[in-house]
Amino acid sequence: MDRLIYLDNAATTKTAPEVVEAMLPFFTERFGNPSGIYGFGAANKDVISRQRETIARALNAKPFEIYFTAGGSESDNWALKAAAEAYAPKGRHVITSKIEHHAILHTCEYLEKQGFEVTYLDVDENGIVRLDELEAAIRSDTVLISIMYANNEIGTIQPIREIGEIANAHGVLFHTDAVQAFGHLPINVDECHIDMLSASGHKLNGPKGIGFLYIRKGVKVRSFVHGGAQERKRRAGTENVPGIVGLGAAVERAVRTMGERAAREEKLRNYLIGRIEKEIPYCRLNGDRVKRLPNNVNFSFRFIEGESLLIMLDGKGICASSGSACTSGSLDPSHVLLAIGLPHETAHGSLRMTLSEEVTEEELDYVVDNLKEIVVRLRRMSPLYEDFVKRGGVE
Secondary structure (H helix, E strand, O other): OOOOEEOEOOOOOOOOHHHHHHHHHHOOOOOOOOOOOOHHHHHHHHHHHHHHHHHHHHHOOOHHHEEEEOOHHHHHHHHHHHHHHHOOOOOOEEEEEOOOOHHHHHHHHHHHHOOOEEEEEOEOOOOOEOHHHHHHHOOOOEEEEEOOOEOOOOOEEOOHHHHHHHHHHOOOEEEEEOOOOEOOEOOOOOOOOOOEEEEEHHHOOOOOOOEEEEEOOOOOOOOOEOOOOHHHHOEOOOOOHHHHHHHHHHHHHHHHHHHHHHHHHHHHHHHHHHHHHHHOOOEEEOOOOOOEOOOEEEEEEOOOOHHHHHHHHHHOOEEOEOOOHHHOOOOOOOHHHHHOOOOHHHHOOEEEEEOOOOOOHHHHHHHHHHHHHHHHHHHHOOHHHHHHHHOOOOO
16 A cells, blocks of 8 residues: 555554653563562552653542543443442432443443433534533432533534533532543543543553543542452552553643644644535535534535445545444444434445544545545445436435
8 A cells, every 4th residue: 555544543543652662661671560569569659650640630630539441431331330339329310412432322221221210312413412401301319420521423522511510510420431532622620520531542642451530539439340459449450550651651742732733633624624515515514613623524425325435445545434433343324423413324424534643734635535536436326316416406
């Protein structure tokens, strides 16, 4: 393949060289178990503590409120299951939205089987939760609200501060899945009244297999993994020291470069959106045009199948997706696109492109030039498009 243009950074990012460099000694020279009594192992306790401090500063949290996990899905599972169990004596009602990541939705399905009742909020055409409907859904037995910070498919950013204020006013715990947002947007857990927050290292140029769950002091959350005293007895198991070091280095890097990186990505994002809307007919930008992640572009192209589009783009060296990486093997249309009101046939023709700090305008021109040709080719093979043309472009 002559070139590779990677536009699937919402699925995973390249581990930054400085992150890899920071991790390497902890695979070899400094491999000791932090639980060891001897100094060689115990020294890594201090290493872990420093990474906890780095992450806490990025959230305006306290270091002891940061718990390391294997990634975002585990953090989501822990937050929902453990909080629901701990607060069950108060009530068994949970509120979430219809466009959450499957780590939330499938965990909510599990809770329903355990006797909890879950309210799944609708969203508007841009994927934003309606605050009046959220507040109206709160009941006397509501114990938890879980709304994602920014959507992994369409990039829409939720009104997190307002949601946190509503939850706080009603005495309800508020969890947010910030896997797509952390490291890309400034987050202050106190200002937003966030009680729990999930994040993952590989979404911000860190390693895979490491993440964290922020749990505000005073929140009653049960232990998630039993068997040891690690993570203050809440998540047993020998700490992934190289991963934790890599996560800390990635967070430090993300905070340091956030402003410059976001401005550059937003400029290129808008350039890509503008070219597509101007040059490819019968397409729709999904997600809020302004309240969206700086690097997210999601379009639906009518009269074509997204799977065929992805395969043909791959043949040109372009990596993109049709939605969440966790459902890329599914033939069903995106639950997010259906929730914002797209018909099945339109949702099937979706394309998500998520940029990085390394992508260039020249590469995006190459993408659009090829995308235009591929869409034309696929529509020529579409009986739906043929019928549409025969009707003179009239529905």
